[in-house]
Amino acid sequence: MGKMRVFFTVSLIVAIMALGAGPAAAAPLKTNLFGLDGLFVATGGSTLEAGALAVGGSMLIINDDLIDKSTVPVTVTYGATSTVEIAAAFEAYKSFDDGATDDTGSGDLYLSAKFAVQKETPDYPAAALGLRLKLPMADAPLSSEETDITIFAAAGMDMKGVTGVLNVEYFMPGTDDENQVNYVVGVAIPYSDTTDFTLELMDNDLVWDMFAAGATFDMGPALNFGMGVGFGLNDTSADFAALGKLTFSF
Numbered sequence: 001m002g003k004m005r006v007f008f009t010v011s012l013i014v015a016i017m018a019l020g021a022g023p024a025a026a027a028p029l030k031t032n033l034f035g036l037d038g039l040f041v042a043t044g045g046s047t048l049e050a051g052a053l054a055v056g057g058s059m060l061i062i063n064d065d066l067i068d069k070s071t072v073p074v075t076v077t078y079g080a081t082s083t084v085e086i087a088a089a090f091e092a093y094k095s096f097d098d099g100a101t102d103d104t105g106s107g108d109l110y111l112s113a114k115f116a117v118q119k120e121t122p123d124y125p126a127a128a129l130g131l132r133l134k135l136p137m138a139d140a141p142l143s144s145e146e147t148d149i150t151i152f153a154a155a156g157m158d159m160k161g162v163t164g165v166l167n168v169e170y171f172m173p174g175t176d177d178e179n180q181v182n183y184v185v186g187v188a189i190p191y192s193d194t195t196d197f198t199l200e201l202m203d204n205d206l207v208w209d210m211f212a213a214g215a216t217f218d219m220g221p222a223l224n225f226g227m228g229v230g231f232g233l234n235d236t237s238a239d240f241a242a243l244g245k246l247t248f249s250f
Contacts, residue, residue, distance in 0.1 A: 028224040029054040029249040030216055033206060034132065035075030035087030036112050039198050040214060040228055040243045041207060042165040042186035044156035045126030047116045048079030053250040058089075062207070064232065064239040068097045071107055075247075083116040096141045108143050109135045114154065125157035125164075134205070136174075146174025150205060163188040171205045194218040198228065209237040222249045 029037060031054050036043040048054070054077040061070040072093040080086050091107025112132045120126035134148040152169040167184040186200040200212045207230065214228020223246065230241030 028218055028222055029247055030224050031056050031075055031077050031247045033058045033060055034110050034112050035077045035089040036114055039186045039200055041202050042167050042184040042200055043154050044165050045128045045154045047083055047085035047114055050079050050082045052079040054247050056247040059244040061242040062238040070095045085114045087112040094142050101141050103141055105142055106138060108137050120157055125155040128154045144175055148173050161190050169204055209233045
């Protein structure tokens with residue numbers, strides 16, 4: 001089954017689930033590839049309202065001269081309390097092709113939690129602390145077969161309608177690789193009441209050293225759609241990435 005067909009199949013399943021849900025919020029939620037609220041990779045400094053629920057389907061395709069990778073995570077995000085947000089992202093489809101090995105199947109499970117520590121004020125951004133676990137659910141090369149741990153801090157602030165987001169991450173891989181400090185910087189620029197343009201500078205354990213540009217669209221009170229492209233910033237990064245996501249609010 002092709003990558004796009006898998007993505008749209010997942011989206012259709014989630015849409016059917018949304019039809020049976022109760023009334024959604026006036027504006028749909030927006031979740032990232034890990035399932036937390038935010039842009040494509042970055043997450044904000046605030047958390048979902050208590051009881052808010054979002055279900056989504058995402059897509060990430062990365063390629064360069066040496067390797068092609070793609071993944072389709074299915075995500076669930078929940079506002080556990082007014083200050084705690086939890087999320088899960090399971091790679092329902094994943095492929096890996098380095099010329100010598102070509103493998104396809106399901107991938108790993110990402111579990112995330114974010115704790116708001118400060119609400120946004122006119123002088124200070126919203127701030128949160130979070131934890132993300134990557135649990136191996138697949139064999140190599142679709143997985144490192146190790147548990148990775150990421151501790152992160154997130155900040156977000158609205159500046160005359162433009163939302164700025166900063167994530168600083170301490171990544172502890174389960175392999176013998178050294179621990180790393182990574183970051184994601186992003187902005188969401190409103191184009192209309194239902195459309196935002198997004199820019200992200202990324203260096204984290206999902207996408208390495210890339211600049212991404214995209215847009216998100218509110219398709220109604222319960223559905224947000226986003227798509228974007230990414231470009232590698234150095235010789236060790238992938239050349240190109242395509243991103244897509246759907247988020248259904250309950």
